[in-house]
Amino acid sequence: MRQIGIIVGVNVKNQEHFHEGMQELIALSDACDIEIVDSLVQNADSINKATYLGKGKLAELSELAKTRGAEVVIFNGELTASQMRNIQGVVDTVVLDRTNLILEIFASRAKTREAKLQVEVVRLQYELPRLIGANENLSRQAGGIGGGTGAGGRNKGAGETKLELDKRRVEEKINAMQRELEELITQRLTQRNQRKKNEIKTVALVGYTNAGKSTVMNYMVQQFIGKEDKEVLEKDMLFATLETSVRKMKLKNRKEFLLSDTVGFVSNLPHKLVKAFRSTLEEVCEADLLIHVVDRSNEDYKSQIEVTNDTLKQIGAGHIPAIYAYNKADLIKSDVLQDNIEEKLVLVSEEDTVLISAKKGDGMKELIELICKRLYPNEVRAKILIPYHLGALMAKINASTNILSSISEEEGMVYEIECNEQIYQQVEAYVLK
Ligand SMILES: Nc1nc2c(ncn2[C@@H]2O[C@H](COP(=O)(O)OP(=O)(O)OP(=O)(O)O)[C@@H](O)[C@H]2O)c(=O)[nH]1
Ligand SMILES: [Mg+2]
Structure with a gap:
């Protein structure tokens, strides 16, 4: 059931x-099923x-909550245990x-055991000091919104001893969950190393929450896999994606790569949560x-880029080359693009930038080409003539190059190929100028 709330900043x-x-904060509340009816600044x-x-403003908030019939007040920041208690x-x-x-959103969206444990550990760690410091008011919150486990226990009327007991229980729970997590992570790492051995290139979709990562993923799935069951959830909702999903994209020209869709970032993502998700974000x-x-239609897109880049640095991915996909082009007024020359430069001509609409499919071809160019930078194109008696070389060409065209001529086969540097050296003698 939706609750009524007021936001405070x-x-x-x-x-x-x-x-x-x-x-x-309103969008985050919405994702928690809380309807914001007023705000206090x-x-x-x-x-x-x-x-x-x-003090005065706090009294005002109390009054406002009463008159608006609010069940929840939400502060746009992180409250310390004592601020929480005093409020x-x-x-x-x-x-x-x-x-x-x-934390609530992450808890409700987590699906795999690993994601659930990760969120729960952080949530309990966040609530623990607040549990200890809280008085009976906490009992109202003990169930957590959305009925999460909360920091456990009904504390109404409880004395110090009961609190100490609760504290120990929570700590034990955290320890047990952390042990289970370690096991799960070890298992997953083994699987991933297996995949690493196959040496398939991997590409990860990153960006601010709601930017359109899953929509890009689904476009690619439709294009290269064509199976609906491989699609991921895309939704106009903050943090629609929480788990990483990986799909293998097989392009026409023998090239393939693994594409992973990941959790979106948000400003002031709790530091501990970033840390906890480091393992899935590996x-x-x-x-x-x-x-x-990037959701280019969002007025705040520049700071969203900054937040994403900061978070990438925090998880140790700041050094990985990136392509910027400016998405939702269909929502940008064309005059904005045309009138603003500077903008145009940023958007279209920068080498690592493409303007796309993942929903409509615009610019996706360019994006895929750019991905290929980055993943296979050493690819060379050549037109070659291979005499018929060089059967082994022909077999090699068939097996390890991308043949764009082939015609049989009197002296041999004429191929137009795309290949890497190493193969090129082997066929260089047969290149047609
Ligand atoms: N108009 C328009 N809407 C888009 C486009 N791409 C995505 N959307 C919409 O934007 C919303 C969010 O898209 P998602 O793909 O779920 O975004 P996400 O980045 O995966 O979000 P999280 O998983 O929450 O981090 C959905 O309602 C999409 O339909 C686009 O090119 N144009
Ligand atoms: Mg998503």
């Missing part, structure tokens, strides 16, 4: 992107250490922060190439 010194942040020079908002002392609703929402870290999908 402190705009410190007229901070850049403050309003976009609040907008995003305080302009201030700093965040209040004890209560996040100033709960004044406001008569469930109190959540941005991190709670993100797919990204070991990719030969990244496709950085």
